[in-house]
Amino acid sequence: MKFKNFPMVPRVIFGAGSFKQLGEILLPKRKSSDTPVIYLVDAIFENQEISKQIPVLFSDQIIYVSTDEEPKTEQVDALVSLLKTNYPELPAAIVGIGGGSILDLAKAVAIMLTNKGKAEDYQGWDLVKNPAIYHVGVPTLSGTGAEVSRTAVLSGPEKKLGINSDYTPFDQVVLDPDLTINVEKDQWFYTGMDCFIHCIESLNGTYLNAFSQSYGEKALDLCKEVFLEDIDSSSARDKLMMASWHGGMSIAYSQVGVAHAISYGLSHVLGIKHGIGNCLVFQYLEEFYPEGVALFSKMMDKHNIILPKGICKNLSENQLNTMIKVAMAMTPLWENALGANWQDTITESKLKSIYKKI
Template sequence: MYRNLKVVPRVVFGRGCFDQLDGILEPQRTGSGIMVFILDDFFEGKPLEKRLPLRDGDLFLRMNVDDEPKTKGIDALCEQIRQFCGNGRLPDGVIGIGGGSVLDTAKAVSLMLTNPGEAHEYQGWDLIQFPAIYHVGIPTLAGTGAEVSRTAVLTGPVRKLGLNSDHTVFDQVILDPDLLEGVQKNIPEQWFWTGMDCYIHNVEALCGTFVNEYARAFGEQSQVLCREVFLDHHPESDEKLMMASYFGGMSIAYSQVGACHALSYGLSYVLGLHHGIANSIVFDYLEDIYPEGVKEFRAMAERNNITIPRNLTSGLSEAQMEKMVEVSTGMVPLWENCLGKEWQEKMPKERMRKLFNKM
């Protein structure tokens, strides 16, 4: 059967469109009237924080993203929100404003406010039982595709894996290129790592066994935009990268990522690396699987004066190495997309271990 794909039902794009947020939220204030705003604490004291359309009774949370979101953290946030709302009430909406970690947190919180148990119990595919509360994604970094994906990636007690479900998808996305202003200049490495997540999404989708013309159309256009941003330094790079991220997320929504993401989940689980940099480290060693993609990736790194970190796994214990392999092996749909149903014959654990040893 063909997948009946769930996509973000409402999207607004354009410079300055963030200012429409209050009007977008107004019709949703039909229950408790409470909106939960989760903002990357990078913006503490900055103009964006002052532009939030907070109303009396809303809950404003600053989120530190030094570490990627964990299942325990999601559980704690949900408890904090429930106590704030009181009397068994729930907020009318959750709004995430930031990079991929903040967007994934907003998605996960909106799910776990309506589903029983703890977040780690829902790490996997289509385990969510009940629809989330209304949730809005507003990216201030571009590349992860979190604004359009059906997953909220979390690190749990035994693995790093997303809450993958149709209910995870945002109800509304606001894509304002003004929110990316200064990222390339002020935090160039973060800008690059996040953008490469998008580029790698496309390579894995376009080279995968799951690819179809729907996924191909989005992935190919996203690659065109990535090249204009990271090789040509187009003057409208913010707009182009924001749309590349959106298209890249749409591409994998109807296909899947592959070997790089599977291995990066293991690497980042053990080393605590952020998703974009973990992907970049891994991808640099996959030229036998993605030869053209790795070649172009290296050209992008050179063009932007980025040095890929090396020798990160040299001092790991046997237990840590085994954990990386275990986490990566669990990414079955990713391996099947990359190598087909016989992926375990083509990517045995020993081959994974050799790849990790190179990193």
Template sequence: MVSRVVYGRGSFNQLPEIVESKRVNTKAPFIYLVDEVFKGNSWLTSRIPLSYNDEIIYISANEEPKTSQVDELVEQIILSHQDKPSGIIGIGGGTLLDLSKAVSIMLTNEGEAKDYQGWDLVKNPAVYHVGIPTISGTGAEVSRTTVLTGPEKKLGINSDYTPFDQVILDPDLTKDVPKQQWFYTGMDCYIHCIESLQGTYLNAFSKSYGEKALELCKNVFLDTSFSEEEKQEQLMMASWHGGMSIAYSQVGVAHAMSYGLSFLLGVKHGVGNCIVFDHLEEFYPEGVALFKEMKQLNNIQLPKNICANLTDEEYDIMIKVALSLKPLWENALGKKWDQIMTPKKLKSLYQLM
């Protein structure tokens, strides 16, 4: 679990006080990995406390994070600074938060990021790392994984060393999120909840967080009585609770299939989950019905026919990636999941998209 959290409007202003106490020495910089959408946005960037050799690296979040991207960032940081960083601070959505977690791990572990895709493969503690979400829903700020697309698979670095040492939850930072992105990341949280609460891995700990996150998602996407500020606050906490829920259970069919779409077609995680979930009435009938209601109420049109022109070989790639995520399938369908979700069955589902 994340050991230290601050929450509240304006809490981003506590960043200087938080990080300076963790500075190793004046030659060991803090590296800020920031979504490039904030480049030139002085409202945010002027409040980043740069001292000594501290550095801001702006990164595009237009594509899913890759293992090769992590390796390039680590090399850039090592070559640019004499001492190992005092810490990595990620400011942005799920892509930036996942990159920040992965970079902090790879600064203290040998090899390439792809070598650590899996469960509990990390041997050495990461450097100090801080997560500051500017969009809500992915749960990346609280999870023990960092989801990366590698040369052969899309899979997280899932370890006890992955979670942030400190998280700053400031709802003000989410105020300018475009509506489509707001919906897609919010639905990532909603789908987390549905998959966790209906999964075979469910336990009292994950259930308590999942139920609260689901309640908050319904407030945000179905109840028109809440102000925009209240929705910002509630979705930020839904993201946190949803992330906690799956940290102690698992996700399911939608996430497994979304990984296949992302690996082959580069579909962003949130929209990929929505495209898949829209066709999963067989597995989550009530959850999908409510999703369709949310979609209609918020005037969201999902991309269609993204798999229409794929070859059999391309379908096989997506199927291989999706079926490799065994814990997700077991959570969704039980220990005999592979008798239910055969390659033929999975292909028929992808063909609906």
């Protein structure tokens, strides 16, 4: 038996206010004043306090990126082309500051600066040939696990699928819970549920092992504390940031499952953001995760979350078929959830019935 030899983030700093040390962290990576650090920052932070704290020096550039839509392969290609045109040398670093979309975008740009072709060419598993340039992740939301995962999830012309490789993980992560203080309630819940669903899918999967189980159980316990108990806001921020980290580690050595596979189709066709997409799907997966769905319902009730309805009500047959095609292509996710014979359970009609409930 051959065991997976996955890389992990080699350096991480955690603590309220740790973002202020970013300049110190980046300084040794600067070759000269002409070699910039490129900051990819969620556009929501433009003219906000967090942007004023970004340690810009010399020829550094801040690029504000809208997260109204999920990151796309063509967006990665456009950013890489821009950087190669504007700078004769490779940047000293790519720094992603934002939620999962920005972190995935930063990982993908760092990879594509050193690999030929288009980003869509690398959607899959272990297709990247050359190491990425130095890249740093600074999450401003907690739950996606993008800060620790070996994938950069992108929507391409044909599919939504990650660039999964040993070169994808960040070289450095800055975990500052204070950066999540002003997250809106619904966004906080949806992103936190991404972590919760990671845990449920990992802990109930056929790929489960002691490594993924140890991280998944801890992340699940933290999610229960944050979303079911009454704890102070500072402690909740700390715990959810740690839950996100542990949840991401749990799936690093296992895999996600049914909710993620189905939500990829939803996102690819309708542009539904990942967190809420998982929630929209998960509520109807009692057949696969009965205990998890029961907990999810309790969490929604406690925080007065009402999910939108009728999302798929007026979809054309072509749209539904595209969703199904994207979801059915997630073979490792289905195998983790249901085993090698997953196609005995998951059929096109089965998926169509779930989508039509949403």
